[in-house]
Amino acid sequence: MYILVELLQLSIYGIVLGSILTLGAIGVSMIFGILRFAHFAHGDLITVGAYTGLGFLMMTNAPFWFALPAGMAGAAIIAVLIDQTVYKRIRRRQPVILLISSFGIGLILRSFVQIIWGPHVFSFPGGIQRPWLVWELAIIPNHVWIFLAALIIVTLLHLFLTRTRVGKAMRAMSDNMDLALITGIPAERIIMITWLLGGALAAGAGVLLGLDSRLTPTMGWNILLPVFAAAIVGGIGRPYGAIAGGMLIGLAMEISTLFLEPSYKPAVAFLIMVAVLIARPHGIFKGAW
């Protein structure tokens, strides 16, 4: 009985972590699908998003939830600026050059965060919350909000990808870049929108992660590995797979603490990623998106 309660309790944490990882992994997957490179600065984009949200609250004294749209807008713009100034120039090079460059961009972003906010730990306002007791389970209100916020963001993204002309063009480019060009889809404009969305989703992950714990300059870097694990498990280049991948990795990381020290959580993510790469190199799903 006790173990069942414990398992359910950890599953709740897993879903919360999974929600956060999903938002990061969708961006990684979309960027890979369209630009064919692994964006290593994505973790630091998550951090930048969280701090941008925090900065907006500090400047305006707005209620907490404004951090989400503010951070998303900020990181979206920053992502586009990075692409236009750096990645665009090396777009036609080998993917590994883009990958290494993105690693450098990540370091730069992290350093900027430290320069502006210092190495201190910040928290979003709100303080310690009293959990709701549901049966034997303790549910922290913020966890419910994190899940709902991620759900809304993912739903909106789904509607965008399936109902709008630009969203469909993003899927088309990810499917077949050469044909997209022949068809007359304006590639550079779609790439820009991909970065806007990728940045916004990263910031969503960042603000929600900051709400769940605290803000540090390495918060995004620290979850980059699980984010990539989620994207890869779901089949990199497939945003819908990233949702399942995020949830799987999130649940596995939290439930593993039943048997393992919590500091092994990233190792669990890595282990699942390696296992999936060996058994099903294209991810756990069939099909393209």
Add this chain to the structure above:
Amino acid sequence: MRLLEANNIHGGYGGADILHGASIRVDNDEIVVIVGANGAGKSTLMKAVFGLLHVREGEVLYQGKPITNTRPEQMVSRGIAYVPQEYNIFPSLTVQENLEMGAYALRGNIRPRLEKVFSVFPRLRERRRQEAGLMSGGERQMVAIGRALMIDPKLLMLDEPTAGLSPKLIDETFERIRGIRNLGIGVVMVEQNAKQALAIADRGYVLATGANRFEDTGANLLANREVAEMFLGG
């Protein structure tokens, strides 16, 4: 009216030239077929005309205006549509989404265009919500050609539209292509099924080592003994 004219085209994929002075022309309301042995430069010529690879020498005229080395996006907005031989659909998109992408470069209501494509390929209307990648080879080819028709092209360029299709589907595809020509669209296509293609062609070109070898009406080329011996398998 003269729709497309490519004169004395030289070019290739960056290394040595593959095309050594090939020329074609296409008028409104005609089907022009390019045949020739493997490696003769048929597909290369199509790509060069469409701006997918560099024309080093020679010129391409569309409705009398030079479009040599114009980028593909601009070709589309001028009314030239190209269907590659392979990878010519968006597999994870539905049939209708594939067609919508065809019209991406255009503004305005796409509904009438969609209806027009559905009237050419009624099968696509039935299957419009189907994921294109899950369809049969013949249906994929319909999606690919339908996608190209969405810009309401004046010129349709097809690279081996019947490759890999069953004999029945080959007949059907050629029948559809005739229907497209009858809509007033100029069609130029590269074909391996040379006899059948020449049979529906208004005019044809036989390419050899990157240059024109023969050019005549489809019927005359079919009747030409030299062409028959060299390229049509006797």
